[in-house]
Amino acid sequence: MxxxxxxxxxxxxxxxxxxxxxxxxxxxxxxxxxxxxxxxxxxxxxxxxxxxxxxxxxxxxxxxxxxxxxxxxxxxxxxxxxxxxxxxxxxxxxxxxxxxxxxxxxxxxxxxxxxxxxxxxxxxxxxxxxxxxxxxxxxxxxxxxxxxxxxxxxxxxxxxxxxxxxxxxxxxxxxxxxxxxxxxxxxxxxxxxxxxxxxxxxxxxxxxxxxxxxxxxxxxxxxxxxxxxxxxxxxxxxAEFMGPCNRLTGIWSKGRIETPIGTFPADLDLPDGALALACIRPQALSIGPDGQGISARVMAKTFTGESEQIDIMVHPLAQTLRMHSHVRIPMGIGEKVSLQLNGAQIHVFPETPEVNGHPAADS
Structure with a gap:
C-alpha cells in the first residue's frame, strides 16, 4: 500500500x-x-x-x-x-x-x-x-x-x-x-x-x-x-433512506414550520405561507401520562426486544405517528397519553411534488 x-x-x-x-x-x-x-x-x-x-x-x-x-x-x-x-x-x-x-x-x-x-x-x-x-x-x-x-x-x-x-x-x-x-x-x-x-x-x-x-x-x-x-x-x-421518519406537512412562517403537533425552526429560504415538510425520527417522540403534553392515544404496540414500537394518534392527523422507546411503556392500547418531542431529531425541508410523493425504487 x-x-x-x-x-x-x-x-x-x-x-x-x-x-x-x-x-x-x-x-x-x-x-x-x-x-x-x-x-x-x-x-x-x-x-x-x-x-x-x-x-x-x-x-x-x-x-x-x-x-x-x-x-x-x-x-x-x-x-x-x-x-x-x-x-x-x-x-x-x-x-x-x-x-x-x-x-x-x-x-x-x-x-x-x-x-x-x-x-x-x-x-x-x-x-x-x-x-x-x-x-x-x-x-x-x-x-x-x-x-x-x-x-x-x-x-x-x-x-x-x-x-x-x-x-x-x-x-x-x-x-x-x-x-x-x-x-x-x-x-x-x-x-x-x-x-x-x-x-x-x-x-x-x-x-x-x-x-x-x-x-x-x-x-x-x-x-x-x-x-x-x-x-x-x-x-x-x-432522511427517510437513512432511517424511519414520520412525515408532517406544515406551513412555513417566520423561520419555522407550523404543524399540528408543534412548531420547529429550520434554516430554509422559504416565503411565509409556503408548504414545508417535517421528517420526525421515531426516537424524537416520547409519551407520558395524559395532561403533560400534546393529547394523544395509543393505537398499537409492538415489542421487539431491545425496544417497543408504539403507534399513537394525534388529532387532527389522519395517520398515526410511530415512536420507538427503550423504556417500557405501561399505557395500553386505547389509553390516552401525552406526546412530547425532542426537536434534535426533526428535519425540515421544502415541500415539493417530488418530496410529497414517496419515490419508487430507482430502476
Whole structure:
C-alpha cells in the first residue's frame, strides 16, 4: 500500500447510459486514501455500475475521467485495462476457485511473482487475517464466514491501491453477517486499505463507512460521514433512506414550520405561507401520562426486544405517528397519553411534488 497526498480515487463527470437510459449521470467524487467509503442506495441506483467502471470492466461515456493516486486511468484518448489498474475486486458470491485449495486461491493473483515472493506474500496475508488453519482446505468445506475471509485475503494479496467490494455480506445470515462485517472492517483498518463497499443497507453503511455516498437514480444525493448523513440529511429522501421518519406537512412562517403537533425552526429560504415538510425520527417522540403534553392515544404496540414500537394518534392527523422507546411503556392500547418531542431529531425541508410523493425504487 503506497502513501500519497493525492486522493486515492478521483472521478470527474462520469456518466453511463444503457439503451438510451441514464444509469449514471455526471458523477464527480474524491476518495481519501486508507478510508472505507460506502456506496449506498436502492437496487438499480447505479452503484454497482459505478464499481464496474472504476474497476475497468465497463467504460464511462466520453468526457469522464478517473484517476488513482493522481495517475489518470480513464480520460480523453486513455483507457487503462483492468489488470493494469492495481484495483482489487471482491465479488458478491466470493468467486473462489472450487478446484484450488485456500493457499492456491490466495496465490492465484500473484502468478506474476517468483514462487518465493508468492509464498512470502501469502504467508504475510495469512498471518494478518488468521487463515493458517484453512490453507489446505477447499472452498466447499468452508463456512460462509470462512469463504468471505478467504475471498478478502485473496483480494488483498496483490496489494491493490483500492479494493472494491460489491455487497460482500449479503450472502450471510443476520447473526453471521454482523460478526463477519466487524472482522472485515478491522482487517481493512489494520491494513490501511482504501476500500469502496457497495451496500443497500443504511445500517451497514453507518457502521462501516468513514464516508457514505448516498446515490439515487444514477446521481449522488449526498456525501458525508455517517453523522453528517444521518443527523443532517440534505433532503427528505436522504432522511427517510437513512432511517424511519414520520412525515408532517406544515406551513412555513417566520423561520419555522407550523404543524399540528408543534412548531420547529429550520434554516430554509422559504416565503411565509409556503408548504414545508417535517421528517420526525421515531426516537424524537416520547409519551407520558395524559395532561403533560400534546393529547394523544395509543393505537398499537409492538415489542421487539431491545425496544417497543408504539403507534399513537394525534388529532387532527389522519395517520398515526410511530415512536420507538427503550423504556417500557405501561399505557395500553386505547389509553390516552401525552406526546412530547425532542426537536434534535426533526428535519425540515421544502415541500415539493417530488418530496410529497414517496419515490419508487430507482430502476
Amino acid at each position: 503506497f502513501v500519497t497526498s493525492a486522493p486515492a480515487l478521483e472521478l470527474e463527470h462520469v456518466s453511463r447510459h444503457f439503451d438510451g437510459r441514464a444509469v449514471l449521470s455526471d458523477i464527480s467524487l474524491a476518495i481519501a486514501p486508507g478510508k472505507i467509503t460506502c456506496l449506498l442506495g436502492q437496487s438499480g441506483c447505479g452503484k454497482s455500475t459505478l464499481l464496474r467502471i472504476i474497476s475497468g470492466v465497463d467504460r464511462p461515456e466520453p468526457g469522464g475521467r478517473i484517476r488513482v493516486a493522481g495517475t489518470e486511468l480513464v480520460g480523453p484518448g486513455r483507457f487503462v485495462e483492468p489488470e493494469d489498474r492495481r484495483i482489487g475486486f471482491m465479488f458478491q458470491d466470493y468467486a473462489l476457485f472450487p478446484h484450488l485449495s485456500v493457499a492456491e486461491n490466495l496465490a492465484f493473483g500473484l502468478r506474476h511473482l517468483p514462487k518465493a515472493a508468492q509464498r512470502a506474500r501469502v504467508a504475510e496475508v495469512v498471518e494478518r487475517i488468521g487463515l493458517a488453519h484453512l490453507l489446505d482446505r477447499y472452498p466447499h468445506s468452508l463456512s460462509g464466514g470462512e469463504q468471505q475471509r478467504v475471498a478478502l485475503a485473496r483480494a488483498l494479496a496483490p496489494q491493490p491501491a483500492i479494493l472494491l467490494m460489491d455487497e460482500p455480506f449479503s450472502n450471510l445470515d443476520q447473526g453471521l453477517r454482523e460478526r463477519v462485517r466487524r472482522e472485515t472492517v478491522d482487517i481493512l483498518r489494520r491494513t490501511a486499505t482504501t476500500a469502496i463497499i457497495v451496500t443497500h443497507d443504511p445500517q451497514e453503511a453507518l457502521s462501516m463507512g468513514d464516508m457514505i455516498v448516498l446515490m439515487r437514480a444514477g446521481r449522488i444525493e449526498q456525501v458525508g460521514n455517517p453523522f453528517e448523513i444521518y443527523d443532517r440529511p440534505c433532503s427528505a429522501y436522504a
